[in-house]
Amino acid sequence: MTTSKLLAQIPDSYFGKTMGQKVNHGPLPLVNMAVGIPDGKTPQIIVDKFIEAIQEPSNQKYVAFHGKASFKKAIVDFYKRHYDVELDQDEEVCILYGTKNGLVALPTCVVNPGENVLLPNPGYTDYLAGVLLARANPYSLELKPEFNYLPQWNDVDNHILNNTTLIYLTYPNNPTGSVATRSFFDETVERFKDTKTNIVHDFAYSAFGFDTKNPSILQSEHAKETAIEIYSLSKGYNMSGYRVGFAVGNKDMIASLKKYQTHTHAGMFGALQDAGTTALNECDDFLLQQNEIFKKRRTNFEAALNKVNIPFEPMKGGIFLWMETPPTFDGESFVEYLLQEKSILVAPGIPFGDNGKNYVRISLALDDHDLNEGAKRLQELAHLY
Structure with a gap:
């Protein structure tokens, strides 16, 4: 082999x-x-929409590479309704065939070989593959129980941080079950908004917040200057087999992801987008x-x-x-x-x-x-x- x-x-x-x-x-x-x-x-309403959409002739052909306007509008409306975040559906939304694809592809899109990427430790296992595929340098972002598994930025080596292009965050955290606060995201965005360091927040378990609703990093002022958030329909809607997700936020990172996708696939199956639209619009x-x-x-x-x-x-x-x-x-x-x-x-x-x-x-x-x-x-x- x-x-x-x-x-x-x-x-x-x-x-x-x-x-x-x-x-x-x-x-x-x-x-x-x-x-x-x-x-x-x-939910049956999503299944029924998917069955109906499969039979739609327009969904049996290529669709627009960057997604149907109806699905992108549903994403924009969802973020406004749930997080009071305004998004531009053309410049600040990227549809993903499963969020893992976006999370692993992102370093290739926005990080140069030899630059540093901070990965949460503990954190989701497959972030590392994306960093290595981009020929970048992975560094551990230490998460400790005494700080509720939130990174302490002042404890990160400045030499490493100054050459860091991308930081991965994920809350609720997989695997620890810890959550982020709005104040943590505010502090983080303020820390990095005028630097070369960008942030990707993996929001896969957004639906599950037991003491209070999980905040979006994009709710923080100036967040879109430095951050994107990757949202999955898999967990909250029991749609793991559908492989539907999206990235939202910083328009430059979104543009890079979209460019990458034009070379790796020809757009998401239209019936999946229709099912996703129903989920976002009708299943709060x-x-x-x-x-x-x-x-x-x-x-x-x-x-x-x-x-x-x-x-x-x-x-x-x-x-x-x-x-x-x-x-x-x-x-x-x-x-x-x-x-x-x-x-x-x-x-x-x-x-x-x-x-x-x-x-x-x-x-x-x-x-x-x-x-x-x-x-x-x-x-x-x-x-x-």
Whole structure:
């Protein structure tokens, strides 16, 4: 097999390697708490629109490379309605075939070889691939529990920061379940707005904020001078298989992403855009229901762990709980122990950065029966702590 030197230096994707693989586990029925795909159905109104749109002759041909005006208007209206953010649908919106594509492509679009990119540690695993494909230099942006997993800009080495072109942020954070505040985004935008450093905020779990609604970075004054935000329909609307998302914000970064896309694909299937338009325009109530479902799951699951004093990070948003391993385990060895002893599958913390070495990530995207069963089996391991 022939592989380029560039591709060879990029680590295999953890979830690309493990998702869908056969799992060898102990004698109990498997409880899979590793996958971050919401377990509910897509709202019927979206499914019905998709079925109708597939049969529309205009959707059976190429559509405009940069998206239908109706879908872009729905994005603009959504951001105005939910965040009071004004967007120009032609210059400040880029439609994405899955947000991962945009997150991985972005460094190639806006970072030069040899420049620095700061990646949250812990944070989503596949940001690194985008940086390496752009021949840029990845640096760890340290996120610590004592600061609620928010970066402390004054603690970042100035030599690294001065040559940093792009910073990745993601709140609610995958994997820790921590959230950002409006004041943090205000401070961050103020810090970088007149520098060469741009920001991309991965807002994939935007719908899930349990104590308060998650802020958009674009709500901060001057944010569009330095930041874009990438929004996914996968999690909030149970549309992970549709692969629909978008980037909004800084017009120069948006223009670069759009130019890149004209060379990599010929526009999103029109029926998907129509389904996405229906989601954004007509399903606000469903987002509220999703949040309530996961808030209840979070509350019950945390209560079960607290009852037996198993340590974890408080889950303020998203769909994952970040749990410490027992003292004699690291994340990878504890994953194997859980599989063999309790037939529970979770994700090790280390793929999310070396700050995750002694953690595992637990998904709450399971029905109540499996969640309760998983919690009960974990309670039986309290003696390990």
